Amino acid sequence: MDYSKLLQVILDIAEEMLVCGAEVSRVEDSIERMCGAYNCTRVNAFIITSNIQVTMEDPDGNIVTQIRRIIRSDVNFDKLDYLNDLSRYICRERPDVPIIREKFDNVMSRRDYPTWIAYLGAALIAGGFAVFFGGSFEDGGASAVLGVVMLAMIKFMSRYEKNQLAMMFIISFLSGLFTILMMTTGLGEHKDKIMIGGIMLLIPGIAMTNSVRDMLTGDIVTGTLRLTNSLLQAAAIACGFALSLMVTGGGAL
Secondary structure, three states, rough: HHHHHHHHHHHHHHHHHHHHHOHHHHHHHHHHHHHHHOOEEEEEEEEEEEEEEEEEEEOOOOOEEEEEOOOOOOHHHHHHHHHHOOOOOOOHHHHHHHHHHHHHHHHOOOOOOOOHHHHHHHHHHHHHHHHHHOOOOOHHHHHHHHHHHHHHHHHOOOOOOHHHHHHHHHHHHHHHHHHHHHHHOOOOOHHHHHHHHHOOOOHHHHHHHHHHHHHOOOOOOHHHHHHHHHHHHHHHHHHHHHHHHHHHOOOOO
16 A cells, blocks of 8 residues: 555645634644554654644554645535545545545535525524614614625635735725625614624634634643734724724714
C-alpha cells in the first residue's frame, strides 16, 4: 500500500470535517484511529483552525508527514455526519485507497438543501428572533425580509471575498442601510429589533461553542484562536451596523 496516498485521503477527510464544523479533538482522534487501523504507529496529529499537520510511521518504518492549510469554513452537519460514518467504515473495514477515495467523493457530491429552504430558514430565524426580543409582528416581517436579503449578500460575497472579517463588516453595514430604508418606507416599527433579528444570522455561535469545547478538552491554542476569531467577527458585525446608523443619522434607537 502507498501510505503517502493513504495519508493524503485521510487528510482530505479530516480537512472537510474541520471545514464542516467538527471540533479539533474529534478530527485528531479520527485521524489517529484511521491511521492506526492500517498498522501505522507513532501517529501525531496537530490541528489548529487553519492548519493540519500529521506525522506517522508506516509498518515498514518509514516516516510519512503531510501538512494541510485550511482557508475555508462551511458549516454543514449533514455532510459531517456522513464523514464521521466514513471514518468509522475505514477503521472497521480497512479498504484500499481507491475505495476510500470513491466513497469520499460520493459524500462530497451529496446534493445540498434546495436554495429556497435556505432562504425560508433565514426568514424564519430573523423574523422569529425579532419578535422574541420584543419586536412587533410587523418588525418580524421586516426582519424576515432583511434575513432573505442578508443571505443573498452572503452567498454573493462569499464567492469574491475570502476575508471573513471584511465580509461580515460589509454585509452588516449594507444590512443596516437596508433596515433604515425599510423604516423610511413604513415597513417595520423598531429598527433595533429588526436589526437584532438579522444579526442572529451572522453571529458565529458554532465557532464560539467549539472554542469552549476545544479548551475544555485541552486544545488551548485552537480554542483561543477560535474564540479570538469569533470575537473579532462579532466586533466587525457590531461596527458594521453601528456605522450604518451613524451615516444615516439613526444613532438613537
